[in-house]
Amino acid sequence: MKALPADDPRNFVQQANVHCVHCDSIPDNYIQVHQNWFFFPWHRWYLYFNERILGKLTGDDSFALPFWNWDSLGGMMLPSIYADPTSPLYDKLRDAKHQPPFLVDFDYNGTDPNFTAAQQIDHNLKIMYRQFFCNGKTPMLFLGSAYRGGDQTNPGGGSVENMPHNNVHTWTGDRTHPNFEDMGTFYAAGRDPIVFAHHANIDRMWSLWKKLTRKHRDFNDSDWLKTSFLFHDENADLVRVTVKDCLKTQWLGYTYQDVKIPWLEARPTPKLAKAKNAASRSLKPTAEAQFPVTLESPVSATLKRPKVGRSRKEKEEEEEVLIVEGIEFERDHFIKFDVIVNATESDGITPGDSEFAGSFVNTPHQHRHRKEENKVKTRLCLGITDLLEDIGGEDDDGVLVTIVPKAGIGKVSVGGLRIDFSK
Structure with a gap:
């Protein structure tokens, strides 16, 4: 060529x-x-x-x-x-x-x-x-x-x-x-x-x-x-x-070859017994996070749910969403933090566990920017309807949310947490 x-x-x-x-x-x-x-x-x-x-x-x-x-x-x-x-x-x-x-x-x-x-x-x-x-x-x-x-x-x-x-x-x-x-x-x-x-x-x-x-x-x-x-x-x-x-x-003008999809039945499973999950929900974190907070170590906060005891039809029509908002960092940093529900870092939650809600990940940009352009402000949205069902928390008034920094520790801050619904 x-x-x-x-x-x-x-x-x-x-x-x-x-x-x-x-x-x-x-x-x-x-x-x-x-x-x-x-x-x-x-x-x-x-x-x-x-x-x-x-x-x-x-x-x-x-x-x-x-x-x-x-x-x-x-x-x-x-x-x-x-x-x-x-x-x-x-x-x-x-x-x-x-x-x-x-x-x-x-x-x-x-x-x-x-x-x-x-x-x-x-x-x-x-x-x-x-x-x-x-x-x-x-x-x-x-x-x-x-x-x-x-x-x-x-x-x-x-x-x-x-x-x-x-x-x-x-x-x-x-x-x-x-x-x-x-x-x-x-x-x-x-x-x-x-x-x-x-x-x-x-x-x-x-x-x-x-x-x-x-x-x-x-x-x-x-x-x-x-x-x-x-x-x-x-x-x-x-x-x-x-x-x-x-x-x-x-x-x-193209389609994808059909190949086996091994993750179709790979639904995460709870790590903690439902009794321990219930205990987690009844306790306040040792230090309730005061937002905005810089993620230098794990932070926890209790979060009230806006609607409890939804019907199956309501759950199908709207997904309950945990929103981590006001995430701020400089775009040239590799950032990663995990979000877990009704558990703490000491529980050893992994991505295979239902209590693991998800992660925020920033791939660095590393380009020339003016100082005011280098700052990123974004959010992370995580569906938690199935998660709460799996850990037996769908009828609880609130959830315990823990954010665990994994990469870029001390280089990212979080503005707050809330729960909303998405159609």
């Missing part, structure tokens, strides 16, 4: 820069495509045009990007073709300790856990179940929060974007580099060819989400549907595309 000029928008570096530009909202006329409801449609179009460009340049009209099925038992490691130093898909800026057959960690916090392979697989599968069927029940929970003209960036990402998407990025990047390049920081992620295989699986998640249950549906909001993006196509022509035109992969 003939090398392209440096200014050709189809060459590898320019394609990597497309992602870099849209992950930082700089210059101001570009749309931020992370931590909001544009995450899935923008990345789908990004993959689509990259695939078309590669097909054109190789002369293969049938060319298709592969997807890295890290959610399958056989795919939970770096694919061998990407780990082969003689392959053009190889990138030396990857974590040397995470080469095959080392298993990917969907809960990665910068250090490797002392799990057996069976334990790691179990945690990964239960995280997938939770992000789909507990934390992803509504369009807002799965796709991300609304981001309209004039809004501040980063209103809040969807469940799968937050975890495992962000964790796989950081897990793949090289921890010996200050910014976890390439995959571990958004400005450089596009320089690693595996970013396209990673995001092809993320794109597959969007398709699966709508396929697995009729309740999972896209937004019908015109602000979302009519939003447009600019891309260069396979002929290097600038074209404008919209969200509404990419809602089905079939419209773009």
Whole structure:
């Protein structure tokens, strides 16, 4: 294949820069495509045009990007073709300790856990179940929060974007580099060819989400549907595309291979006996958090629920959502904290336990910013209807919420907690 000029928008570096530009909202006329409801449609179009460009340049009209099925038992490691130093898909800026057959960690916090392979697989599968069927029940929970003209960036990402998407990025990047390049920081992620295989699986998640249950549906909001993006196509022509035109992969001429989905039945299970959960709810934390609070150590707070004893119909119509709001940090830090319900850090809660509500994860951006642009303020939304049922707390007046910092300790603050409902 003939090398392209440096200014050709189809060459590898320019394609990597497309992602870099849209992950930082700089210059101001570009749309931020992370931590909001544009995450899935923008990345789908990004993959689509990259695939078309590669097909054109190789002369293969049938060319298709592969997807890295890290959610399958056989795919939970770096694919061998990407780990082969003689392959053009190889990138030396990857974590040397995470080469095959080392298993990917969907809960990665910068250090490797002392799990057996069976334990790691179990945690990964239960995280997938939770992000789909507990934390992803509504369009807002799965796709991300609304981001309209004039809004501040980063209103809040969807469940799968937050975890495992962000964790796989950081897990793949090289921890010996200050910014976890390439995959571990958004400005450089596009320089690693595996970013396209990673995001092809993320794109597959969007398709699966709508396929697995009729309740999972896209937004019908015109602000979302009519939003447009600019891309260069396979002929290097600038074209404008919209969200509404990419809602089905079939419209773009592709579908995903059917593979086994081992996490469909991997519902998390309670770690604590219901009697102990009841005791946790009857006690005040030793130190009730005073918000806003900097996460230098675990913090706990009791939270009153706005509605108790909901019927099955009410639960199906509206998901009870725990919102961690006013999350503030500098965007160039790797941030991770866990949220657990009716348990404390000393209970040893893991992602495989029902008491584990979810995590907030920030993949660093590490780009040049003005000081006022470097600060991020966002939120985390976690569905807790199933969680409360599993731990026997659906009829309780309140919950005990504990936030456990895992990465970026002391570099992130939380403004408050509340419970709301999402349709």
